[in-house]
Amino acid sequence: MSLILGLTGGIASGKSTVSRQLAKYGYPIVDADVIARQVVEPGTIGLRLLTSLFSPAILTADGGLDRAKLGQIVFADRRQLAQLTAITGPLIRQVINQQLVALKHAGQPLIVLDVPLLFEGHYQQNADVTMVVYVNTAVQLQRLMARNHLTAAAAKQRIASQWPLIAKRQLADVVVDNDQTLAATQQQVVDFLTQYDLQK
Incomplete structure (x- = not known):
């Protein structure tokens, strides 16, 4: 029996970091961005x-x-x-x-369904458990500007094109708080895997 994890976040929230960590454990990623x-x-x-x-x-x-x-x-x-x-x-x-x-x-024991628009596109219907990678708005804006070399106005425009992260946070079964260190984020992923007896 496969557990399907619906993984989402907002632009520059750190979803890809979590997805890469799950891939390192050997779990397959169905990546909507790649598709x-x-x-x-x-x-x-x-x-x-x-x-x-x-x-x-x-x-x-x-x-x-x-x-x-x-x-x-x-x-x-x-x-x-x-x-x-x-x-x-x-x-x-x-x-x-x-x-x-x-x-x-x-x-596969765990399949990661990595979809930025998980809730907007109703892909949560394909998942058994949903996880959102959350950051506060100020951190999200700073990271997006730095990563994509955007002005504040252009970065805000892209963030505004998606649902607010706070709304996704309220809908998700699991919240990974990515406001802190990488190690703290990684530990939250390990905690999730342990909870579902998926730790390798």
Whole structure:
């Protein structure tokens, strides 16, 4: 019997840090961000649909998706972000479902469903337990500006495009507080694995 952990957070909250730690223990990660890139690779129906909607201006010189250019468009306009999600969302969900079925069939004890928009996209329905990686807003803003080399205004715009972390915190079964040290965050992950008898 597989336990599916729905892992989420906000942009620059540290979700990837937790996901990497779980991967180091050998647990498989169904990563929505990786899948989101796969479904819009050159030659896919996803990229053709995006190009049709947003124009070929979103492509790089070699025909790939210019993610920075697309980001500038959709994070400045909620309507266009919704159109992007309407195209990519079903494609991502299909691949996620395929991977979950295969991993459950293989008898994996823990499967990590790593989805930034876990609650927004109702992916919690696929999970047995949900975990949010939480940081306060000031820390989140500082980390995003430093990581993506964004102005405060651009970083706030991206944070505002997602549900507030406090709302996700209230919905999650498990909260990992990432306001403190890396060691403290890692210990919370170990505590979760121990609770479910999954420590390796």
